[in-house]
Amino acid sequence: MNNAIGSFFTSAVLDSTSRITSIDGGYICLDKNELPFDIPDEVKSRVALALCQREWCRYPSAGGEEVEHLIGEWLDMPGDCVVAAPGAAQIIVSLLSYFALSGRPITIAQPSYSLFNYYCKTYGINYRRWMLTTQLEYDLDSFPDQSPGSVVFLSSPNNPVGNVIAVSDLEKLLSGHPQSLFVMDEVYADFAESNFLSLLGRFNNLVLLRSFSKTMSAAGVRLGYLLGSAEVCRQVRKLLLSFSLNHFTNVFATIVLQDAHLIGLFKSQVAHVIAERERLRYCFERDMGEWLRVWPSQGNFLLLTMRDSETFYHIINGLMNNSIGVLDVSGMPLLMNSFRMSVGVDYENNKVLRLLHDLVTN
Helix, strand or coil: CCHHHHCCCCHHHHHCCCCCCCCCCCCEECCCCCCCCCCCHHHHHHHHHHHHCCCCCCCCCCCCHHHHHHHHHHHCCCHHHEEEECCHHHHHHHHHHHHHHCCCCEEEEECCCHHHHHHHHHHCCCCEEEECCCCCCCCHHHCCCCCCCCEEEEECCCCCCCCCCCHHHHHHHHHHCCCCEEEEECCCHHHCCCCCHHHHCCCCCEEEEEECCCCCCCCCCCCEEEECCHHHHHHHHCCCCCCCCCHHHHHHHHHHCCCHHHHHHHHHHHHHHHHHHHHHHHHHHHHHCCCEEECCCCCCEEEEEECCHHHHHHHHHHHHHCCEECEECCCCCCCCCEEEEECCCHHHHHHHHHHHHHHHHC
16 A cells, blocks of 8 residues: 555554455355345335335435334334444444543453454454353353443444353343443344343343344344433434435335235244254254364354364365355354354255265264
């Protein structure tokens, strides 16, 4: 890079690579944790027709009030306790930026969603780590001391590991640190055995982040939302850009959230993904346990750790050569020789099972 241009950017930005790498078409994409079932064509047609009736020359609603109230009705909670945004990741970076600029001490559980570390690194945001145990579980005994006004980011189910924090343990953290705000990335909640909605009414120092990407076939729509007390939501809305939900996102959410049949379809697809996740885990353990460890997961993905670096690179290269995309997480803390694979449709999962078996036994 030209030295004059390079002087505008920190070494953290100059030395970093893109967090997400695009994969050309033709790959089996098991690297982004999308729900692998597309929206029915009939619903797409309804969305397209409604979108054509909007005035594209006009800005959409300044906020996401209509969508927020529909999400609230769907979850049986007040609409003013919901903040909608173009993806849960957008909310994460807005909160990280605001709390860093306002000098709040930040703690982030690790290893976790790669965006946390990547964004803090490139934007020069300092934070303390709350490390998982060597068995990749949350441990309250190692939770860092918190000063008043601190902010804690954590995930459950935790990507890319798949572990969760018990409701009772989160309750202890919330009650033990009433002057700290806990931001819970809960975008995989529908794949888990439990969630934290019941705690929102009791603790105003908790917010939950969710997304349409993982369980409603809408990764391309870009719609996420925050759940919290009405007062917290009122302040968070001020941090988000106006007009950030475009006409397409608004129309999609309006149609989908009022279609009980489609909501039921999503639930059945999530149930199928959970069943496939457990089938994959069983087969990996039964047939390949000598060469790899597959970790318990309550997400729509599995974390696999190879016995050594040679096996790891042999498998990663073998998957790539067979046009299967998975996420290499071996550079993250505690995850040496590990990769994360999303649960795909049945034939994709079967192909991975056969290929991995061939790779580790030959």
